[in-house]
Amino acid sequence: MSSQLLTYLFVGLTFSVYIGIALWSRASSTNEFYVAGKGVNPVANGMATAADWMSASSFISMAGIISFLGKDGSVYLMGWTGGYVLLALLLAPYLRKFGQYTVPDFFGTRYYSKTARLVAVLCLIFISFTYVAGQMRGVGIVFSRFLEVEIHVGVIIGMVVVFFYAVLGGMKGITYTQVAQYCVMIFAYLVPAIFISILITGNPIPQLGFGDTLVNSSTYLLDKLDQISIDLGFSAYTENSKSNIDIFCITAALMFGTGGLPHVIVRFFTVPKVSDARKSAGYALVFIALLYTTAPAVAAFSRVNFIESIQEKSYFDSPDWFKNWESIGLIAWKDKNDDGLINYSVGEAFEGGRPIFSGTNGPQGEREINNSITKDNQNEVYIDRDIIVLANPEIAKLPAWVMALVAAGGLAAALSTAAGLLLVISSSISHDLLKKTFMPKINERQELFYARCSAAFAILIAGLFGIYPPGFVAQVVAFAFGLAASTIFPALLLGIFFKRVTKEGAIAGMLSGLFFTTSYIIYFKFLFKDLNTNANWLFGISPEGIGFIGMLINLIIALLVTYLTPKPPIEVDQMVDKIRLP
């Protein structure tokens, strides 16, 4: 069977499972729509949380990024797992005990004001849309490469599937499809990783193969990788090139940001008991760690494979995957030194970031580009980091069904996260904006109807982002985490652990965190991109890590304002006492 047919088969099969689950788990009340009736088993919730959390960027992009960054890539590994410790210890049990439907619910009650609720809704919608845009782009990439359909057809198919289970099933439908999606995703990630680990090191466990010796040699994989990297002009793979303070702040911003991401927090609202919320966070991290400890191994394996399979080969003799990805514009080669061979080394091969193809072909049949050539380096290869995981099975010459599996896994990762985010958006519109703020008189059936409408509306917007991706998707991811870390996380933390914190304190803290982080990121990422270098940064902290400073500012302002304003009412005091008990 051809690999394309296999891919259609795998993707079709998994999609019908998702739709089947959607039909079986329709939501009939707002309780089921928002929090799956609070009856989800903690292990199932752990799996659903893992699928919710691991997005297209974890599945498709992360190993590729680490592969190019080496040790600097550790910020993503630690940052996107360490946040679960904070969730399990500092937030999840108390928010579950609080027992309402949405994260802004907590803001509205604990900070006794509609303004606090609205500020939370604002931050939450912004964070969620930022994130959703990236997921839909992931769906588009997978469809266009593996199924050779136009990107917009792929996005529309994805939208229809999400529409089924998110609009019909709400949180209930999403939870059980996410469990299925986790299984597809992890299987699709581990199978090629195990194959490649065996091929390169002879060790079937990627986490161990990563630190093992190469087949038929006594050299360790990582030592060899350090050597190759240095030979090509990069810094050693196992050493940092960023400064420690920057690595510290980026890791912290990602961790605290994880703790403040609404689509993850609401997952803990769906379990029956407080103790289940703790357990569930533990299971979630086990399921996440399975992929996150494999990713750096995949990164190292594919780095070696990638370099060895193209370096100093002629384009004519280059492997098929090189030409396939070139044909959709994610790889480009320009023979700068006219030796007819592919030379990969440090630096950008040409000006302007992405390749602009001229439409003509060079002497060996390669696609010619119009970009002007950079003269300060010998690198001739442009490669989009996102393709590493997707191309990995091809690079390692694995059988066709493995590639089909990876395509289905990538789609599962993107769709499960998109659904979780869409639910957060729709519940904040129907529950927080309509029911709790502007239309308090609507009854439950009407609220459920509005919830479905806003889910459908959110899917449409997300689809548009996928078809017409805004050029700033990559930049705004830093935004999502920075904002979650500097607004939502500290306000939740203070709300639970410091009874004295007043609504004025919390709102002032959130707005100053929001203002500081937003202006820093906009300044360096949008207004003055040329200035975005170490020398100009505040204390040497990049825009990716500034959310951590935003969080500290939030905490300081919140506490200062708190002591200048009157104590919160006695009911709030009692409510906090209540959520602190099991």
Place this chain on the structure above:
Amino acid sequence: MTPRDYWKANLKLLTILLIIWFVISFGFGIILSDFLDQFSLGGFKLGFWFAQQGSIYGFVLLIFAYVIGMSRIEKKVQENNKDT
């Protein structure tokens, strides 16, 4: 055990676990990472291993330590309530 004692016991457990959380990630994985790199664990430099593997295993253990610790504290609360 009063609600106040319960909360105190919770905070104590939290503090200990969060200190370990900080040490294995920000400590061993970032600040002391270069220093630890002089030791090795199989083919891994130790600091690199903490940054890309060890800290993640540690996080998982920490959450389960909290789950077990809290269920012990909650058991104590229930027993005390029976006595009184």
